Amino acid sequence: MSSRRRFYARPLLATVASIAVLTGVAATAPAATPTSAGQASPAATLDDTYYQDALGKTGTALKSSLHSIISEQTTLSYSQVWDALKATDEDPANSSNVILLYTGRSQAKSENGGDTGDWNREHVWAKSHGDFGTATGPGTDIHHLRxxxxxxxxxxxxxxxxxxxxxxxxxxxxxxxGDSFEPRDAVKGDVARMILYMAVRYEGDDAFADLEPNDSVSNGSAPNIGRLSVLKQWSQEDPPDSFEQNRNEVIFDRFQHNRNPFIDHPEWVEAIW
Structure with a gap:
């Protein structure tokens, strides 16, 4: 790398303000959602059900348990990904638009395709890293397609x-x-958690390569993506926001019926890596 920029965590209100600029709505701190007495929080409900077998584990044991949990999913075709992204990445301020991952631009859902100015389907885990292309499975997993x-x-x-x-x-x-890409601050953590989801979901036991992060930026077509140390930093300094959390819910409820565990439990990044 020819140069380095340090990434600093931003206060919550600054993050909210940046989202407000993006969506064109007034910046206000997110209100806490009250929980009735005796009623379990959504996170607690997931721990009691979906993540039950992963609780209390660390390292390879945690990674293995999460792999088993999130491998239970519905798969999509590559053509179905278009409509899925129109739902998962919908602009909360304009239901006719999607929010583009790197640019942060709000753009009409209908302007998808391959022409200049269109939006298309970005594989955050580059599809050549493991050579899975657009095959149903890692090539169509909308947890990392944006x-x-x-x-x-x-x-x-x-x-x-x-x-x-x-x-x-x-x-x-x-x-x-020449060898790496740095996304904007507001989605650094999102990118990291998508990469780490892929590393847990695809372990080489389903006819696809075993995807693993490493600390290199010269991985070529190997089934690896780096730089792991930087991804861990990004995940810590840019925690899940409401857009990322909602996206996880939409994928779980409407499309694949599996979750990105690092959105629900960001602390599991450090527990595994």
């Missing part, structure tokens, strides 16, 4: 993730160089 501007998607290509590089045209706050 809407993105065609040209910005091309700039990212199949690069690993790291800090540093030159500013990406048309995508403020994103940087890229």
């Amino acid at each position: 809407p993105e501007d065609v040209q910005v998607n091309s700039v990212r290509g199949n690069k690993d993730f790291d800090n540093g590089g030159s500013a990406v045209s048309g995508a403020p706050g994103n940087f890229s160089d």
